[in-house]
Amino acid sequence: MMRAAVLLAPGRLSVVDDWPEPVCGPDQVIVEIRDVGICGTDLGVFNGSRTVPELPWIIGHEAHGQIVEVGADVPPARLGEHVAVEPNYPCRVCGPCRSSAPALCLDRGSLALNLPGLLAERVAVPARYAWTLPDGTSAEDAVCVEPLTVALAAIRRAGLTGTESCLVVGAGALGLLLVHALTGAGHPVAVLEPHAERLAQAVSLGATPAPAGTEFTVAFDTSGSAAGGAGALVQLAPAGRLVLVGVGQQPIPVDNRIVVRRGLTVLGSMIYDHPHDFPTTIDAITRDGLTPGVVVAATFPLDRAQQAFSTAPTRPGKSIITVTSGDVA
Numbered sequence: 001m002m003r004a005a006v007l008l009a010p011g012r013l014s015v016v017d018d019w020p021e022p023v024c025g026p027d028q029v030i031v032e033i034r035d036v037g038i039c040g041t042d043l044g045v046f047n048g049s050r051t052v053p054e055l056p057w058i059i060g061h062e063a064h065g066q067i068v069e070v071g072a073d074v075p076p077a078r079l080g081e082h083v084a085v086e087p088n089y090p091c092r093v094c095g096p097c098r099s100s101a102p103a104l105c106l107d108r109g110s111l112a113l114n115l116p117g118l119l120a121e122r123v124a125v126p127a128r129y130a131w132t133l134p135d136g137t138s139a140e141d142a143v144c145v146e147p148l149t150v151a152l153a154a155i156r157r158a159g160l161t162g163t164e165s166c167l168v169v170g171a172g173a174l175g176l177l178l179v180h181a182l183t184g185a186g187h188p189v190a191v192l193e194p195h196a197e198r199l200a201q202a203v204s205l206g207a208t209p210a211p212a213g214t215e216f217t218v219a220f221d222t223s224g225s226a227a228g229g230a231g232a233l234v235q236l237a238p239a240g241r242l243v244l245v246g247v248g249q250q251p252i253p254v255d256n257r258i259v260v261r262r263g264l265t266v267l268g269s270m271i272y273d274h275p276h277d278f279p280t281t282i283d284a285i286t287r288d289g290l291t292p293g294v295v296v297a298a299t300f301p302l303d304r305a306q307q308a309f310s311t312a313p314t315r316p317g318k319s320i321i322t323v324t325s326g327d328v329a
Ligand SMILES: [Zn+2]
Pocket: 038, 039, 040, 041, 042, 061, 062, 146, 147
């Protein structure tokens, strides 16, 4: 038996100590979870706007930990590794999977959405979705590998070639990670964010508040809001690109006159592609010196998971929950 935070009903989490231990399949590893990050998707599950297959349900999909058991087909040398979990499993047989776009898989297994999540002491994951982290990776950087991968995949799909000026709409954790990665790559970055504290965090990472009337080559919308998306569109230069990363409750009104006359491109960026994007992110942390853990603003013990989730929507930066402690590096 182990401890886990389970969703009992919308808005209500309970920490239990009698959740069944995971069973390690032949191609799986058991990861002892150290920390779990909270993002907008998790909040949708928590508040009930995204429905899950059953209740009680284990939520959380951004995590790192240590391999404590390996399946029969997994090299025993992986025991003890510090890993980040890739929480989306494409089916590998549908059309998008076979045409090199597994992020668009039609039959994806997603931890915390249609498969049990990671907010438990131990979880079984396929060995190839447990990515080895270099020695010395901090807990904060490790727990942010998944959301940084979302940001880096959006930047990759934007097709940046030089030091184009960029606009980031929304400075939640994903917006902050985009700012961190884009400024790290030498792009001038402006941010549109109504929340003063979030804007200040983006500025501390090297962005400037977006000046009205300025034009940008590429805009990333993380807000998913009608105002955010429409605001980004009108600030794009001719031949500019709007990359939609966030998804909100309402559609974004698109002014086709602006899109046509300025020759704009609007593209969506859905998570990341297995198996290339996670190792690319881990390389970027090591080689390019990215420190995604800078967006972590609050750490809660597992006992206070309910408080972590109920305060996350208004707290600037990312909240994380520590599930177990121990050396991982
Ligand atoms: Zn996430």
